Amino acid sequence: MAKAGKRILKAREGLDLDAQLKLDDAIALVKEKATAKFDETIDISMNLGVDPRHADQMVRGVCNLPHGTGKTVRVAVFARDAKADEAKEAGADIVGAEDLVEQIQGGTLNFDRALATPDMMPLVGRLARVLGPRGLMPNPKVGTVTANIGEGVKSAKMGAVEFRVEKAGIIHAGVGKASFSSENLSENIRSFVDAVQKARPTGAKGAFVKSISLSSTMGPGIKVETSDIIS
Numbered sequence: 001m002a003k004a005g006k007r008i009l010k011a012r013e014g015l016d017l018d019a020q021l022k023l024d025d026a027i028a029l030v031k032e033k034a035t036a037k038f039d040e041t042i043d044i045s046m047n048l049g050v051d052p053r054h055a056d057q058m059v060r061g062v063c064n065l066p067h068g069t070g071k072t073v074r075v076a077v078f079a080r081d082a083k084a085d086e087a088k089e090a091g092a093d094i095v096g097a098e099d100l101v102e103q104i105q106g107g108t109l110n111f112d113r114a115l116a117t118p119d120m121m122p123l124v125g126r127l128a129r130v131l132g133p134r135g136l137m138p139n140p141k142v143g144t145v146t147a148n149i150g151e152g153v154k155s156a157k158m159g160a161v162e163f164r165v166e167k168a169g170i171i172h173a174g175v176g177k178a179s180f181s182s183e184n185l186s187e188n189i190r191s192f193v194d195a196v197q198k199a200r201p202t203g204a205k206g207a208f209v210k211s212i213s214l215s216s217t218m219g220p221g222i223k224v225e226t227s228d229i230i231s
Contacts, residue, residue: 034178034216041174047211056203059165062142063195067184068159070177078116090153113156
């Protein structure tokens with residue numbers, strides 16, 4: 001196991017890492033421990049009562065954070081003609097068809113989210129091995145394959161966060177920045193947790209959300225009382 005760095009060890013001083021705090025108290029503590037020289041990302045980790053090796057226990061979806069992520073999101077769109085114009089007007093950073101496919105096949109992936117109109121998917125399918133492992137493959141289940149491409153672009157630019165449960169049954173996501181107000185972080189976190197709950201699969205049995213913790217990029221994990229977020 002890797003040793004914790006000096007910054008992490010110092011941030012942990014005086015903390016009871018097993019204590020579960022009310023959401024507002026957890027947010028205040030996470031912000032207090034975000035002492036890096038850059039604006040740290042606030043991350044949420046949710047341990048779910050699922051085994052994603054089973055198809056009926058997979059959890060994935062998208063959440064539109066009310067206050068965004070605090071990050072500048074570069075959006076690429078696979079579209080043609082009027083839909084390409086619609087994407088550009090909505091603020092897409094990169095728009096193309098065969099030319100965009102060739103660019104990506106050549107090794108250039110200078111974007112954070114990829115969207116596509118439904119008619120483009122046979123073309124985009126050629127990139128599955130490139131985009132899939134990076135979590136960039138457009139997928140209708142999370143709204144990144146859509147005929148309403150303008151709204152899709154706006155949503156992505158405003159802070160839509162995709163989530164997918166990992167093998168260990170854990171979901172990670174960035175829900176804001178340390179510079180955000182506590183109120184805005186609270187609203188983002190509650191929106192994210194609600195989106196995950198709504199994505200509960202049919203195969204999930206018993207307690208769905210087992211634990212929740214928050215941390216900043218360089219800070220320690222702080223456990224949150226699930227009952228304070230989940231009714």
